[in-house]
Amino acid sequence: MGDWIYLIVSIAVVGVLTLAGLLVSGRRKGQLPPSGGTDVIAPPPPTEGEAAVEAPPEPAVVTEEPAAPVLEKPEGTASRLVRLRQRLARSQGGLGQGLLSLLSRDRLDEDTWEEIEDLLLTADIGVAPTQALVEKLRTRLRVEGDRSSDVRSVLREELIELVGTDMDRRVQVTGTDGKPGVVLVVGVNGAGKTTTVGKIARILVAEDLTVTLGAADTFRAAAVDQLATWGERVGVEVVRGPEGGDPASVAFDAVKRGTDDGVDTVLVDTAGRLQNKAGLMDELGKVKRVIEKQAPVTEVLLVLDATTGQNGLIQARVFSEIVDVTGIVLTKLDGSAKGGIVVQVQRELGVPVKLVGLGEGADDMAPFDAAAFVDALLG
Numbered sequence: 001m002g003d004w005i006y007l008i009v010s011i012a013v014v015g016v017l018t019l020a021g022l023l024v025s026g027r028r029k030g031q032l033p034p035s036g037g038t039d040v041i042a043p044p045p046p047t048e049g050e051a052a053v054e055a056p057p058e059p060a061v062v063t064e065e066p067a068a069p070v071l072e073k074p075e076g077t078a079s080r081l082v083r084l085r086q087r088l089a090r091s092q093g094g095l096g097q098g099l100l101s102l103l104s105r106d107r108l109d110e111d112t113w114e115e116i117e118d119l120l121l122t123a124d125i126g127v128a129p130t131q132a133l134v135e136k137l138r139t140r141l142r143v144e145g146d147r148s149s150d151v152r153s154v155l156r157e158e159l160i161e162l163v164g165t166d167m168d169r170r171v172q173v174t175g176t177d178g179k180p181g182v183v184l185v186v187g188v189n190g191a192g193k194t195t196t197v198g199k200i201a202r203i204l205v206a207e208d209l210t211v212t213l214g215a216a217d218t219f220r221a222a223a224v225d226q227l228a229t230w231g232e233r234v235g236v237e238v239v240r241g242p243e244g245g246d247p248a249s250v251a252f253d254a255v256k257r258g259t260d261d262g263v264d265t266v267l268v269d270t271a272g273r274l275q276n277k278a279g280l281m282d283e284l285g286k287v288k289r290v291i292e293k294q295a296p297v298t299e300v301l302l303v304l305d306a307t308t309g310q311n312g313l314i315q316a317r318v319f320s321e322i323v324d325v326t327g328i329v330l331t332k333l334d335g336s337a338k339g340g341i342v343v344q345v346q347r348e349l350g351v352p353v354k355l356v357g358l359g360e361g362a363d364d365m366a367p368f369d370a371a372a373f374v375d376a377l378l379g
């Protein structure tokens with residue numbers, strides 16, 4: 001009987017243990033990876049903060065329309081010389097004020113007249129015009145007696161006459177027979193040619209004329225880019241050729257394009273190296289001939305740097321021998337006290353100063369006017 005009890009207790013213990021084993025085994029099964037999977041150590045899921053640092057943001061899709069170029073509105077001609085008058089007065093005032101104070105002395109003795117002559121010569125008016133002016137002033141101020149009241153008006157009248165009121169200073173920018181006007185701009189490098197072409201284009205645009213630019217200064221690549229920028233700013237087309245290419249061919253293309261497009265004016269920038277007069281003559285001569293296969297050149301503007309004085313005059317002479325200059329653009333008058341060069345260069349070349357450059361700003365160029373110039377001089 002004791003054996004039976006022992007057997008029954010043993011079976012019960014084994015049964016309880018087996019049941020317990022089955023329960024534990026079932027719990028473990030729920031924690032195991034699915035059969036056939038590989039055990040891997042996965043990186044912890046990123047926290048929110050780390051996600052902001054590590055995950056690169058989705059690239060933004062930019063669907064902006066290309067911005068239309070904003071064209072500048074150049075200043076009209078009427079206000080230009082008025083606006084620039086102060087600048088002219090600042091650079092040339094020494095001459096005007098100096099003359100006025102000398103002529104206003106109680107006694108105009110020989111020493112004073114000599115000082116007046118020196119002042120005029122220093123301002124680059126030139127020997128012959130200086131002597132002529134002094135003679136006239138002597139006569140008028142002697143004859144007209146009471147000097148103090150009208151010294152200023154006598155001087156003003158004589159200076160205006162010296163600068164000249166009877167010259168046609170209009171720039172011929174339009175053509176005839178349905179052809180554009182063609183303005184050829186010549187001068188030594190650095191005189192301000194490219195700038196001048198750009199500034200004239202702005203004047204024309206302000207006057208509602210249509211313009212094409214020819215970048216025939218193929219000698220200096222930067223000059224072509226410079227001109228292109230001037231054109232872009234006011235929506236004017238710039239015809240350019242390869243660097244170092246034939247300037248005449250660029251000029252031809254520009255005038256052809258301008259003619260085909262029916263523009264009012266084609267402005268042609270040229271190269272102006274002076275090392276070799278024969279070469280320059282060939283080049284400018286060819287440019288002009290080639291242009292004239294399509295349309296007459298209506299104006300040849302010689303650009304002269306006012307700060308170069310006598311040197312500039314020598315250059316001017318060379319150019320006028322090569323091409324038929326019809327007008328002078330005097331640049332950098334704002335930086336030179338030698339405004340008398342206006343008088344000298346007109347006498348030397350027999351052509352009028354038509355435009356003056358009075359600063360580096362895009363609209364710092366104005367049509368030249370004798371009275372306004374003298375008024376600025378006298379302050």
Ligand SMILES: Nc1nc2c(ncn2[C@@H]2O[C@H](COP(=O)(O)OP(=O)(O)OP(=O)(O)O)[C@@H](O)[C@H]2O)c(=O)[nH]1
Pocket residue numbers: 187188189190191192193194195196217220223270271272331332333334335356357358359360364
């Ligand atoms: N202060 C002043 N500077 C000017 C004037 N006109 C031109 N300049 C400056 O003179 C420098 C030369 O001008 P450019 O137009 O490049 O001269 P360029 O004759 O065309 O020279 P190339 O292109 O080499 O043939 C530039 O820095 C201009 O800004 C002016 O009236 N006043």
